[in-house]
Amino acid sequence: MELDVSLAEGEFRALAYPSLVGRPEPGDIVLLNTTALAMGLGTGGYAMVVAVPDRLPEDPSGPGHLVKARYTPLQATVLGADEQDSPHHEVLRDADSIDGMPVVVADLHSALPAILCGLYSSRPGLRVAYVMLDGGALPAWFSMSCAQLRSHDWLCGVVTVGQSFGGDVEAVTLHTGLLAARHVLNADVAVVTQGPGNLGTGTRWGFSGVSAGEAVNAASVLSGRPVAALRVSEGDKRERHVGVSHHSLTAYGRVALAPAQVVVPDLPGPFGAKVREQAEALAVRHELVHVPVDGLYEALRESPVRLSTMGRGLDEDLAYFLTSAAAGRHTASLPASSDPGA
The missing domain is CATH 3.40.50 (Rossmann fold)
Structure with a gap:
């Protein structure tokens, strides 16, 4: 989801993936990664929401045990079509x-x-x-x-x-x-x-x-x-x-x-x-x-x-x-x- 965030430097657009970081609401404090903004990237030139500290998402409970973006703070557990628990x-x-x-x-x-x-x-x-x-x-x-x-x-x-x-x-x-x-x-x-x-x-x-x-x-x-x-x-x-x-x-x-x-x-x-x-x-x-x-x-x-x-x-x-x-x-x-x- 896209949102507008206020920083000391001004207003910026940000992107949040609710299933990873929670769903930001107006007035929330959010933790941001501003690397893409600082680099002036075209594709992906958003501030990225790392967390909504006051309202964190629920811990993943499955099914699935494929971990992607492995060993990063936002690693995601998903159900792979090729894993043993998959219906496929x-x-x-x-x-x-x-x-x-x-x-x-x-x-x-x-x-x-x-x-x-x-x-x-x-x-x-x-x-x-x-x-x-x-x-x-x-x-x-x-x-x-x-x-x-x-x-x-x-x-x-x-x-x-x-x-x-x-x-x-x-x-x-x-x-x-x-x-x-x-x-x-x-x-x-x-x-x-x-x-x-x-x-x-x-x-x-x-x-x-x-x-x-x-x-x-x-x-x-x-x-x-x-x-x-x-x-x-x-x-x-x-x-x-x-x-x-x-x-x-x-x-x-x-x-x-x-x-x-x-x-x-x-x-x-x-x-x-x-x-x-x-x-x-x-x-x-x-x-x-x-x-x-x-x-x-x-x-x-x-x-x-x-x-x-x-x-x-x-x-x-x-x-x-x-x-x-x-x-x-x-x-x-x-x-x-x-x-x-x-």
Whole structure:
């Protein structure tokens, strides 16, 4: 929940997760972590409520014994789909395949709604699960996009894996998260990204999005169909992210050891030619699939959630959103896991 807090320096917006810290009420004294405010972060630039000292939440009483955000003051105990006390344990205990389910992998959380725009504009009615990695936000509750996509029936559920938590389904690893998406949520397609707020350092390997390459490997080893969505930008001021981001070139070109279908959008003009040339570096290991983008702008404009990446909206970085939507469009052409003979 969002709230306004008064500090000596003025009024600030804050964020509280009631199940972790209690529910603040007007007039309450709250203990805050102001790190994000001090750093001026874009994503996550809130003061975070650590506790409502006069009204603490009840101690967790179960069920579940998976501890996430482990050994931090706000560690959360959840019921994992893959743990012994779960009603899904029998289904997942020996599960070893996601039955050819297409798995769309992207670097940034902001790609999720754009991928869905491309997917549903070509093939409405599919059941899509979102599998959230722990490279960004840990609580899925932080994502307003997820909540709105669920309310519009664009997601059949959110699976939080690793140290992330707060999804409809919890899982220990990405592998069991994908298995849960298929066998617990009965998804036809899964989309895998980090949660909001990825971390990068401007170095070749120091960014949390290397997990995109690891997600390709996980989808492949579980007999899925990995589809790699490129991170492409024409609006980013940082040269390393203009055209095909170095994040995609490293994650898919070096980290992903299994082959994927890499979707290359047929963007117009010299910029489009640059993207296609850069993507050729990935053809050594992967299959490049060139996808037209005609009609995708209109589909993106119909998104049920606001489209934004790094503070840039649809028209400020159209290439980014068209590329993500193209990955969704291509995925719609693949056999879904519920199709006969898939």
